[in-house]
Amino acid sequence: MTIDLAEFPRVQLGHWPTPLDPAPRLAAALGLHRLLIKRDDVSGLGLGGNKLRKLEFLLGRAMADGATQVITFGALQTNHGRLTAAACARLGLRCDLVLTRDVPRSGAAYERSGNMALHGVFGANTHISENEHEVAETCRRLLAEAADAGRTVCTIPVGGSNALGALGYVSAARELLDQVKPDRIVTPVGSAGTAAGIAVALEGSDIRLDAACVSRAAADSLVKISDLAIETTDLMGLPAPTLANLRVDDRAVGPGYGIPTPDVWAALTLFARTEGITLDPVYTGKAAAYLRSAALSGEIDPDETVVFLHTGGHPGLFAYEPELTEAIRDQAD
Numbered sequence: 001m002t003i004d005l006a007e008f009p010r011v012q013l014g015h016w017p018t019p020l021d022p023a024p025r026l027a028a029a030l031g032l033h034r035l036l037i038k039r040d041d042v043s044g045l046g047l048g049g050n051k052l053r054k055l056e057f058l059l060g061r062a063m064a065d066g067a068t069q070v071i072t073f074g075a076l077q078t079n080h081g082r083l084t085a086a087a088c089a090r091l092g093l094r095c096d097l098v099l100t101r102d103v104p105r106s107g108a109a110y111e112r113s114g115n116m117a118l119h120g121v122f123g124a125n126t127h128i129s130e131n132e133h134e135v136a137e138t139c140r141r142l143l144a145e146a147a148d149a150g151r152t153v154c155t156i157p158v159g160g161s162n163a164l165g166a167l168g169y170v171s172a173a174r175e176l177l178d179q180v181k182p183d184r185i186v187t188p189v190g191s192a193g194t195a196a197g198i199a200v201a202l203e204g205s206d207i208r209l210d211a212a213c214v215s216r217a218a219a220d221s222l223v224k225i226s227d228l229a230i231e232t233t234d235l236m237g238l239p240a241p242t243l244a245n246l247r248v249d250d251r252a253v254g255p256g257y258g259i260p261t262p263d264v265w266a267a268l269t270l271f272a273r274t275e276g277i278t279l280d281p282v283y284t285g286k287a288a289a290y291l292r293s294a295a296l297s298g299e300i301d302p303d304e305t306v307v308f309l310h311t312g313g314h315p316g317l318f319a320y321e322p323e324l325t326e327a328i329r330d331q332a333d
């Protein structure tokens with residue numbers, strides 16, 4: 001399928017194409033012959049990550065519309081918030097992050113380190129809310145203040161996941177297919193823009209997409225991916241997708257969003273100790289736990305060429321101290 005994205009305004013934020021690294025020691029540990037890691041974690045600006053690809057389209061539209069301020073949302077340790085703040089700094093836009101405490105984690109590291117520290121480094125204004133009601137109130141207040149001050153606001157949904165944002169991963173999948181023809185791609189799925197964009201780009205091919213849930217049950221994530229994939233094809237003027245090769249799996253979710261399980265720490269240390277590649281415990285660690293389980297159980301054919309999409313999230317690792325230190329001690333050889 002030829003997809004023309006040129007008609008959508010876009011700002012350049014990342015370094016493309018991102019590398020596609022062979023991971024032979026990790027592949028051997030998982031019983032796979034060929035495993036490649038697509039390094040969207042090293043995409044450039046603001047310590048990198050998948051959100052840059054979405055923000056190129058979201059902020060491209062915002063700039064074209066004359067926006068001077070961006071408001072977006074997330075948990076305290078949102079990677080999307082950190083990268084929105086970095087991109088706004090690059091583009092000279094005011095950035096307001098409306099954040100919620102929706103993860104049962106507390107302590108200095110979770111509340112002040114990792115992404116929380118970086119939001120401030122990039123100059124964003126952070127507004128912390130206890131619940132969704134407060135989020136809505138804060139947003140209303142910020143919009144009223146912006147109107148009074150004559151600022152033009154662009155509001156971006158959680159995770160940058162709307163149809164415009166998903167175009168970033170339509171584009172990423174095309175970039176990947178120029179590098180290799182895989183049998184299977186493995187990605188984390190949170191707010192679903194990443195998986196939806198890839199799924200749209202893979203329509204009509206025989207490449208499987210395994211979407212590993214980080215927060216929701218598989219059935220709920222599937223609805224989110226398919227709704228967003230339909231909106232994305234609508235935006236692009238394409239027929240609705242069949243999503244025939246999409247598999248959504250929630251075995252790695254554990255107790256919920258932002259709560260790493262022992263399998264997550266095991267996968268995270270395996271990547272680090274075979275390939276020197278760091279994962280985060282919230283997103284890529286869960287996708288890696290899925291990959292490890294599906295490969296070791298034989299659900300993934302050892303002869304397949306598998307691409308693991310590394311979507312970034314490194315700063316989140318530092319927010320999990322002291323849990324991180326304990327988990328590493330438990331994984332000692």
Ligand SMILES: Cc1ncc(COP(=O)(O)O)c(C=O)c1O
Nearest residue numbers: 079190191192193194283311313
């Ligand atoms: C590092 C990282 N990986 C994966 C995801 C999930 O991507 P999506 O929200 O598009 O499903 C996120 C979303 O916040 C993220 O920050």
